[in-house]
Amino acid sequence: MAQKNLQLGKLTLSNQSKPKIIAPIVATSFADAIKDAQVIDQSDAEIVEWRLDFLTAFTDFEQLADAGKQIKEVINGRPLIVTNRTNVEGGNREYQEREYQESYIALINANVADAIDVEFSREDDVYNELLQICTDANIVLILSHHDFDETPDKNELIFLFAQMAKKKPSIVKVALTPHSREDVMTLMDATLAADNQIDQPIISMSMGLLGQISRIAGATFGSVATFASVGDASAPGQMSVGTLKEIFGSVG
Numbered sequence: 341m342a343q344k345n346l347q348l349g350k351l352t353l354s355n356q357s358k359p360k361i362i363a364p365i366v367a368t369s370f371a372d373a374i375k376d377a378q379v380i381d382q383s384d385a386e387i388v389e390w391r392l393d394f395l396t397a398f399t400d401f402e403q404l405a406d407a408g409k410q411i412k413e414v415i416n417g418r419p420l421i422v423t424n425r426t427n428v429e430g431g432n433r434e435y436q437e438r439e440y441q442e443s444y445i446a447l448i449n450a451n452v453a454d455a456i457d458v459e460f461s462r463e464d465d466v467y468n469e470l471l472q473i474c475t476d477a478n479i480v481l482i483l484s485h486h487d488f489d490e491t492p493d494k495n496e497l498i499f500l501f502a503q504m505a506k507k508k509p510s511i512v513k514v515a516l517t518p519h520s521r522e523d524v525m526t527l528m529d530a531t532l533a534a535d536n537q538i539d540q541p542i543i544s545m546s547m548g549l550l551g552q553i554s555r556i557a558g559a560t561f562g563s564v565a566t567f568a569s570v571g572d573a574s575a576p577g578q579m580s581v582g583t584l585k586e587i588f589g590s591v592g
């Protein structure tokens with residue numbers, strides 16, 4: 341197995357070590373987002389994700405950057421991933437090109453984002469502009485795909501990973517919905533195959549209760565990080581950071 345290491349802020353993600361635990365902030369206001377960051381700071385989460393799409397409204401990018409700076413201070417050196425998930429991929433925000441681009445750019449320019457999450461379904465010009473900005477600023481770009489309906493078959497999934505890798509992001513992330521135990525195995529099996537085929541580290545998970553094992557055992561099959569909640573979850577099937585940390589502490 342080829343070793344893959346990737347620097348995310350002060351942390352190194354690797355397909356050969358325990359998965360890093362990422363806790364999402366899902367607050368609807370800036371003030372609550374900062375409070376949630378304080379609670380996450382008291383937890384064992386190693387990375388924080390700020391889900392901008394949970395904010396009820398933000399049109400002022402300066403305010404957004406100010407809140408981001410405060411979150412960054414509170415989380416005490418942990419890397420911050422900024423995610424604006426659109427409703428096309430199961431998020432809470434209707435896609436608007438300007439808002440999508442500007443929110444990321446504001447948080448990169450303010451030195452708040454260590455990584456941004458860009459959806460595979462975004463148009464090429466939007467993706468390419470953000471990739472260029474991330475490359476120039478030395479920021480990690482996570483290319484993500486979410487399916488809240490189903491899990492495609494293994495070959496389709498391996499093809500999807502390969503297509504995503506071709507766009508040259510830093511990380512490829514895939515989250516799928518299982519309807520059977522076989523679907524959960526398919527996600528882990530395809531992750532393992534793709535980890536051997538593509539250059540980028542992978543983050544993958546099978547969502548919901550049925551898929552929970554993928555959030556625990558995913559690292560064995562090539563997933564370098566796993567999402568867990570402190571308070572409200574950002575997706576079905578997330579366990580608490582405390583539970584996951586306990587499990588990782590007691591298994592190899």
Ligand SMILES: O=C1C[C@@](O)(C(=O)O)C[C@@H](O)[C@@H]1O
Pocket residue numbers: 364389391423457484513515545547567574575576578
């Ligand atoms: O892409 C992901 C993965 C996720 O959907 C999950 O299933 O844990 C949670 C999201 O917050 C994150 O952006």
